Amino acid sequence: MFGIIRPCRHRLGEKLQRSWMAHLCGLCLALRDGHGQLARTATNYDGLIVSVLVEAQRPSTSDDRRTAGPCPLRGMRSAPVARGAGARLAAAVSLALASAKVRDHVDDRDGAFARRPVAAAAGGMADRWRRQSLRGGAELGFDTGVLFDTLAQQTALEQSAGLGSSVLLVTAPTEEATALALEHTAVLAGRPGNAAALREVGRYFGRLAHLLDAVEDLTEDQAAGAWNPLAATGTSLDEAERLCRDAVHGIKLALAEVEMDDPTLAHRLLVHETDAAVRRTFGHARGSYPPPQPPLPPMGPNPFRNSPFGPPIPPVPPGRRRNPLAACGIWALLCCTCQACCREDYENPCTGRRVQGPCSDVDCGDCCDGLECCECCECCECLECCDCGGC
Numbered sequence: 001m002f003g004i005i006r007p008c009r010h011r012l013g014e015k016l017q018r019s020w021m022a023h024l025c026g027l028c029l030a031l032r033d034g035h036g037q038l039a040r041t042a043t044n045y046d047g048l049i050v051s052v053l054v055e056a057q058r059p060s061t062s063d064d065r066r067t068a069g070p071c072p073l074r075g076m077r078s079a080p081v082a083r084g085a086g087a088r089l090a091a092a093v094s095l096a097l098a099s100a101k102v103r104d105h106v107d108d109r110d111g112a113f114a115r116r117p118v119a120a121a122a123g124g125m126a127d128r129w130r131r132q133s134l135r136g137g138a139e140l141g142f143d144t145g146v147l148f149d150t151l152a153q154q155t156a157l158e159q160s161a162g163l164g165s166s167v168l169l170v171t172a173p174t175e176e177a178t179a180l181a182l183e184h185t186a187v188l189a190g191r192p193g194n195a196a197a198l199r200e201v202g203r204y205f206g207r208l209a210h211l212l213d214a215v216e217d218l219t220e221d222q223a224a225g226a227w228n229p230l231a232a233t234g235t236s237l238d239e240a241e242r243l244c245r246d247a248v249h250g251i252k253l254a255l256a257e258v259e260m261d262d263p264t265l266a267h268r269l270l271v272h273e274t275d276a277a278v279r280r281t282f283g284h285a286r287g288s289y290p291p292p293q294p295p296l297p298p299m300g301p302n303p304f305r306n307s308p309f310g311p312p313i314p315p316v317p318p319g320r321r322r323n324p325l326a327a328c329g330i331w332a333l334l335c336c337t338c339q340a341c342c343r344e345d346y347e348n349p350c351t352g353r354r355v356q357g358p359c360s361d362v363d364c365g366d367c368c369d370g371l372e373c374c375e376c377c378e379c380c381e382c383l384e385c386c387d388c389g390g391c
Contacts (some may be wrong), residue, residue: 003046004212004277005269011276012268018080019265023051023090025068026082030091035132039095042129046209047094049269050181053198054086056260057189085140085188092136093181096144099129100151107155110226112324112350142184150177158227163234168243170229171210178206191259200254201270208247208274211240212281219285237285244278324350 009017027048031039055064065080103126105113112118130148137144153173161170182202186194214229215237221228230240252271260266330349 003044004209004281005045005049005273006277007269007273011272016265016268020269022065022080023048023055023082023087023265025071025079026087027051027090027094029068029081030083030087031094034088034091034136035095035129038125039091039129039132042094042098044094044097046205047090047097049205049266050090050093050185051082051086052266052269053182053185054084054089054188055082056262056266057186057191057194057258059261086185088136089140089142089181089184089188092133092140092142092144093147095129095133095136096147096151096177099126099133100148102126102129104154108226118324140184140188142181142187146180147177150180158229158232161229161232163232165233167211167214167229167233167235167240168207170233171207174210175203175206178202178209194258197254197257201251201258204247204250204254205270205274208244208251208278211244211247212277215240215281215285237282241278241282244282248274248278 007017007020012020024043024045028040028043031042058064064082064084066083067078068081069078070076071079102122105111106119106123106126109119113122133144133147150173154170157170157173161167179199179202182205183195183199186192186198210229217226218228218230220226222231229235230237248271251274255263255267255270258266327349334349
């Protein structure tokens with residue numbers, strides 16, 4: 001479910017948090033309604049940028065939302081969720097990215113994918129998601145096959161990349177695929193004049209996503225002897241950070257050229273949250289980012305202390321791995337009880353390693369450096385489009 005954009009409710013404020021959750025739930029339900037329950041596992045934070053941009057470019061109407069029924073991820077509450085072409089395009093793109101990623105793991109025989117039964121099941125799922133993505137994109141006038149063709153170039157580029165090569169040669173397919181997806185939001189919104197600027201936004205966003213993913217995986221890939229674009233091309237962390245900050249700046253400049261009826265959430269996610277992602281990722285890579293606080297010990301007999309909507313998960317005994325079927329069941333429990341989204345950290349059911357939740361790195365005050373909220377908006381030249389919580 002996660003991506004590089006992991007907005008914290010403390011940074012977004014109440015209004016933007018509701019809007020963010022409407023798009024997140026809208027994407028999840030679009031996947032379910034159009035492609036089946038299993039497709040909901042392809043929900044991706046970065047993918048819903050597509051839904052946000054489509055809505056931002058159109059006048060707001062009552063048809064943009066529908067009321068969804070109770071869901072465990074919302075504490076069994078109903079809520080207004082996004083619907084329409086934006087959510088459906090986001091679903092098609094998310095399925096394409098998930099299919100490509102699963103297929104890549106199967107081809108590389110990574111971890112559990114080295115086992116034939118797992119590889120066979122995962123390969124079948126990737127193929128099914130590919131067909132569903134193609135069908136969903138075609139219904140919206142978007143050729144999702146172009147995304148697959150673009151991403152298919154990745155393997156050839158990885159094989160040709162070596163020390164001294166530019167890492168941007170490796171990120172090019174991701175940049176192009178993201179550019180095509182965001183460009184089509186202008187078509188769906190009836191704003192063809194925005195296509196060129198949104199294509200540029202997508203190109204920089206794809207570059208940023210690929211580089212940050214490489215930085216996050218660098219230590220683990222080196223330990224496992226797996227291919228990593230930074231290690232393969234000899235790109236240092238300093239150079240990678242420079243490229244990421246250039247990408248964030250490029251997103252900001254390109255987004256300023258996009259005509260939108262309500263740019264607030266899009267600006268917050270694509271400018272502020274991408275910058276936060278760069279700070280968080282490179283802070284962790286250098287060991288300078290403050291680690292998440294350990295969870296509080298249970299108080300009294302309450303078994304729900306560290307999990308707002310479900311029971312705590314029993315730990316994996318040291319030196320052992322949980323049975324794959326049991327691990328899948330516990331992953332489902334983590335998702336359906338909101339623990340995978342709302343806990344500060346939790347245990348990976350497969351490996352027993354601690355996994356940080358999306359709100360574990362709450363750095364709400366970093367971007368403002370102690371300024372009042374309206375002063376923060378003034379310092380980043382976005383007073384007109386920032387939601388300062390009514391100050």
